[in-house]
Amino acid sequence: MARSHWRKRARRQPDLRNPGGGFMKGYTALLGGTAVVLLMTMPATARTPQNTPPVTEGEAGTEVPGTVADDGAHGEIVVTGSRIQGTYNSPTPVTSVSQSDLLAAAPSTLAEGLRQLPALTPTGGPSQGGGTANGGQNFLNLRALGNSRTLTLVDGRRFVPSNPTNLIDVNLIPQGLVDRVDVVTGGASAAYGSDAVGGVVNFILNKRFVGFKADLQLGISQRGDSSESKAALTYGGSFLDNRLHIVAAGEYFKNDGVQGNAREFRRTAPNQLANPAGTPRLVRGTDLRTPFTPGGLVVVGQGGTAAANNQILGITFGPNGSPMPYDYGTIASDIGVTSGSQNGGDGFRVSTGQEILRPLERKTLFGHLEFEVTDNFLLYAQGIYGKTVAAFQSSPTTGTLTIQRTNPYLAQAAPALVAQMTTLGVPRFLLNRLTLERGLTVQNNENETMRGLFGASGRIGGDWNWDVSFQYGRNNNVNPMFNNLIRANMTRAVNAVSSGGQIVCADTISADATVLAAAAGCQPFNPFGQGAPSQAALDYVFGTSTFTTRVIQKAADANLSGRIVDLPAGPLSMAVGAEWREISARTVADPLSNAGAYRLVNQQDFYGKYNIKEVYAELQIPVLKDSFLGPSFDLNVAGRHTQYSTSGGVNTWKAGVNWQQLFDSLRLRGTRSRDIRAPNLSELFATGRQNNITIDDSLRTGRTYLSVPNLTFGNANLTPEIADTLVVGLVYRPSFIPNLSLAVDYYDIKIKDAIGNVGGADANVECNRSGGTSASCAFITRDLVTQAVIQTRTSPLNLTRQETSGIDVEASYRIPLPESAGRLTLRGIAGYVDRNITYSPLVAVPIDNAGNGTASLPNWRGTMTVNYEVGPFAAFSQVRYIGPMTWDKTRVLGVDTDFNHIKAQAYVDAQLSLRIPGFGKEQEIYFNIQNLLDKDPPYDPIVGGATPLPTDPNLFDQVGRTFRVGVRLMF
Numbered sequence: 001m002a003r004s005h006w007r008k009r010a011r012r013q014p015d016l017r018n019p020g021g022g023f024m025k026g027y028t029a030l031l032g033g034t035a036v037v038l039l040m041t042m043p044a045t046a047r048t049p050q051n052t053p054p055v056t057e058g059e060a061g062t063e064v065p066g067t068v069a070d071d072g073a074h075g076e077i078v079v080t081g082s083r084i085q086g087t088y089n090s091p092t093p094v095t096s097v098s099q100s101d102l103l104a105a106a107p108s109t110l111a112e113g114l115r116q117l118p119a120l121t122p123t124g125g126p127s128q129g130g131g132t133a134n135g136g137q138n139f140l141n142l143r144a145l146g147n148s149r150t151l152t153l154v155d156g157r158r159f160v161p162s163n164p165t166n167l168i169d170v171n172l173i174p175q176g177l178v179d180r181v182d183v184v185t186g187g188a189s190a191a192y193g194s195d196a197v198g199g200v201v202n203f204i205l206n207k208r209f210v211g212f213k214a215d216l217q218l219g220i221s222q223r224g225d226s227s228e229s230k231a232a233l234t235y236g237g238s239f240l241d242n243r244l245h246i247v248a249a250g251e252y253f254k255n256d257g258v259q260g261n262a263r264e265f266r267r268t269a270p271n272q273l274a275n276p277a278g279t280p281r282l283v284r285g286t287d288l289r290t291p292f293t294p295g296g297l298v299v300v301g302q303g304g305t306a307a308a309n310n311q312i313l314g315i316t317f318g319p320n321g322s323p324m325p326y327d328y329g330t331i332a333s334d335i336g337v338t339s340g341s342q343n344g345g346d347g348f349r350v351s352t353g354q355e356i357l358r359p360l361e362r363k364t365l366f367g368h369l370e371f372e373v374t375d376n377f378l379l380y381a382q383g384i385y386g387k388t389v390a391a392f393q394s395s396p397t398t399g400t401l402t403i404q405r406t407n408p409y410l411a412q413a414a415p416a417l418v419a420q421m422t423t424l425g426v427p428r429f430l431l432n433r434l435t436l437e438r439g440l441t442v443q444n445n446e447n448e449t450m451r452g453l454f455g456a457s458g459r460i461g462g463d464w465n466w467d468v469s470f471q472y473g474r475n476n477n478v479n480p481m482f483n484n485l486i487r488a489n490m491t492r493a494v495n496a497v498s499s500g501g502q503i504v505c506a507d508t509i510s511a512d513a514t515v516l517a518a519a520a521g522c523q524p525f526n527p528f529g530q531g532a533p534s535q536a537a538l539d540y541v542f543g544t545s546t547f548t549t550r551v552i553q554k555a556a557d558a559n560l561s562g563r564i565v566d567l568p569a570g571p572l573s574m575a576v577g578a579e580w581r582e583i584s585a586r587t588v589a590d591p592l593s594n595a596g597a598y599r600l601v602n603q604q605d606f607y608g609k610y611n612i613k614e615v616y617a618e619l620q621i622p623v624l625k626d627s628f629l630g631p632s633f634d635l636n637v638a639g640r641h642t643q644y645s646t647s648g649g650v651n652t653w654k655a656g657v658n659w660q661q662l663f664d665s666l667r668l669r670g671t672r673s674r675d676i677r678a679p680n681l682s683e684l685f686a687t688g689r690q691n692n693i694t695i696d697d698s699l700r701t702g703r704t705y706l707s708v709p710n711l712t713f714g715n716a717n718l719t720p721e722i723a724d725t726l727v728v729g730l731v732y733r734p735s736f737i738p739n740l741s742l743a744v745d746y747y748d749i750k751i752k753d754a755i756g757n758v759g760g761a762d763a764n765v766e767c768n769r770s771g772g773t774s775a776s777c778a779f780i781t782r783d784l785v786t787q788a789v790i791q792t793r794t795s796p797l798n799l800t801r802q803e804t805s806g807i808d809v810e811a812s813y814r815i816p817l818p819e820s821a822g823r824l825t826l827r828g829i830a831g832y833v834d835r836n837i838t839y840s841p842l843v844a845v846p847i848d849n850a851g852n853g854t855a856s857l858p859n860w861r862g863t864m865t866v867n868y869e870v871g872p873f874a875a876f877s878q879v880r881y882i883g884p885m886t887w888d889k890t891r892v893l894g895v896d897t898d899f900n901h902i903k904a905q906a907y908v909d910a911q912l913s914l915r916i917p918g919f920g921k922e923q924e925i926y927f928n929i930q931n932l933l934d935k936d937p938p939y940d941p942i943v944g945g946a947t948p949l950p951t952d953p954n955l956f957d958q959v960g961r962t963f964r965v966g967v968r969l970m971f
Helices: 005-011 099-105 110-114 264-268 408-413 415-424 487-494 513-518 535-541 681-685 760-769 775-779
Strands: 094-098 150-154 178-185 199-205 211-221 228-239 244-255 271-274 282-285 297-302 315-317 323-325 360-374 377-393 398-404 428-434 442-460 464-485 496-499 502-505 542-567 570-589 606-627 630-644 648-660 666-677 687-697 703-713 721-732 740-759 780-782 789-815 823-839 860-870 873-882 905-918 921-930 962-970
Touching: 094 099, 099 110, 099 178, 099 873, 110 178, 297 415, 398 487, 408 415, 408 496, 487 535, 535 542, 542 606, 570 681, 606 681, 687 760, 687 789, 703 760, 740 760, 740 775, 760 775, 760 780, 760 789, 775 780, 775 789
Parallel strands: 150 199, 703 789
Antiparallel strands: 094 178, 178 199, 211 228, 211 962, 228 244, 244 360, 271 282, 297 315, 297 428, 315 323, 360 377, 377 442, 398 428, 442 464, 464 542, 496 502, 542 570, 570 606, 606 630, 630 648, 648 666, 666 721, 687 703, 721 740, 740 789, 780 789, 789 823, 823 860, 860 873, 873 905, 905 921, 921 962
16 A cells, blocks of 8 residues: 655655764864864764664654764755754754764763753753752753753653743653754744743654664663663554554663762862961862761850850760860861861761762653554654652751750760859850761652643645644652751750659740640750660651642644745745643642741742743745855744733744855855743742752851752742844865865854842852842841841842853764775764853842853863774764863952862763674674773862862763663664
């Protein structure tokens, strides 16, 4: 029986995924000084998988990949990134990366491989630093403009958000069936929809797979941790004379993580410490600690004269509760105060408090069915289920307790101290305690997504393709936090007194009925010595905070694409469409969290909902062909109107040009676009979620405060932010250097009315820099007596303007070799960020984050690979380059810090693979090594956040040399 007309036509198109025999696009890299150009490369697999159908046009939900490639026999350079189907040159740069390329670069997850693209800023993920709300989740961030300004799609459609910020956890996408990932850089809102300010990352699934395959992998680090296992099974079959096609896939992945004290750089904990000598303000220490001990540390006396209070300090309690002198080490700024830091000594080493690599378990199931009713009418249905579980440590329980001189536990542990306090007239003291009797504070992040998609597609009149679909998706996120301190209960429990020969909580014998009711169930807490508190007391002061968030997305879209008329220069083509979606989110937290009772998180109940309606049109206009200007000159224009139920209507547009020069080897391209992003549910409706931050207060107290609660509230008056994007570049394939392809693009993005969180740590920095005159000081709450920072607040405002610009360079070169000698390919990609600045009326002196270590944004990033294949054997090698940075551009070397430069880093990865005939097909085994040279991360200290760290977990490898072995079986 004859097959579908549009499918037959699609199969006659070139196999764009395998240009020149390679399996991914070529790349260029530009690295180094003013005139040094280096070919760098994007990860490339050493083997093209067998039985994988070519990328086709016209299939439901797929688009032609963008590629800058030496496509050998096909004899053309194709760069696409448009809603209009067809093989033509688009002015929008697109990087297309195959699944195999990504897994060769980072075998654990596709997201880790994607983050090696210079256009993607490496943030979040399973490394420590992901925060308590997003632990283990993988979000993508193009152009360092923020996760919320990157639009993540699956087969060109929206996926289910993983939280009220509308972010997509790409761990939940069925990775074993991802055929390739297209990264559209620059503004793409007119073509792809709102939120694509930084660009689009589009995961294309292989829905036409035929056969059965199994991918099995085991991994472990050289030091015996980061144990990893992965298994993926895929089946695809055609029935009813190939009119019915079914694909089913399942994947399981687990990594056991790496503990926080498992590497020397974490155990020694170097960092920048406050300098008691004054100048420079921060100096390098080799062992950052804070004044907390498992048995308790007497910080300072209270209630007596200043001289008397200062005599009651520096006493710690050993395992049996016996008092002993506390060692403050060196560079100590914590003597007599509850916060601060020291180098060495008896304090708590903060950097070991959270895992280096957080454990992650992932399960995904996928099913796709399509049936050709007629040659021009196709029905399809799809279901996706994904679940990730990340159980990880939060910052250990630290707290400052007020201990009365009359405390009976104190009389038992240190009668001499009681006598001294009586003599000095000091009625109480502050005690810093690290409470570990119940173990560490641990949080689970259970993230589950279900998505159903139904649609139809077909062809009208031979030249027009149409597609309509509806999807329903739901994400459930459950976040229990175990061993979370209930602050008020601890305050009551340590206020112990003797009554009737028993030690009880003072509030339980209060004459005030209100106090007595609040203290019901209170158990006295003995803080003196590790292991001293009773189990009943621990049960009373610790609890499990829980919140559950459900996000629901409903979406429908209709698209029509085809040829309008044949012009002298070629066909005038058009795509039009409409989209509708509704997103709602609800969070339900436990009563104590809603009351703000816990030490950590305190999520509040939350509900938000809005809907979006969009219509768009795009035209591909051939203007000239074989004219005095060259072989071709084309225009591409697009427009979209978006209507938000919360903020009204807004328009986006794009205008682009392609100019093939007089010689075929050079093509110029450029795009100018207007893009938008509307506030998400969290920005609009957040009710006060708490996270803990570090505050370096140089303005008043000169102290550093750890675990300061920061409360985030939404703003219902937010409006969409508007971005103007310019991208101009060239694609060059010189005839005098066969097999070389080169693309260079300059981008400039300006966002006005940018939505930015105002307050928190940034408010503190600006308040310090302004000498207390900035309006940002209003976001900081201080103790009225001590002036210590005790709380900060954050809220989003349309208050800022953000700008970034830079250059992307991609290249590919296949070295000519005799056929018997195999194939040798160099490929690469590099990116240069020229500037990345956020302007705000609250910031007197804006900082350019390009090249700023605190923003994890080096000026230069690139990847260089060599791929060699001969017979059944293949070898792959990759060098990842991270350019030098200023550690912190807000600080002056010699005044604010004695360290302010991070050297360039390079990591080497390698893979060997071998094909073995079997079962009538070629089976493959491979051996992969990440960080081949076992390079340690550089000193790039993180002084903010809840956990100060000696290096940046987003940019630099912290695990070390890691081995993975796997097999790919085909039946």
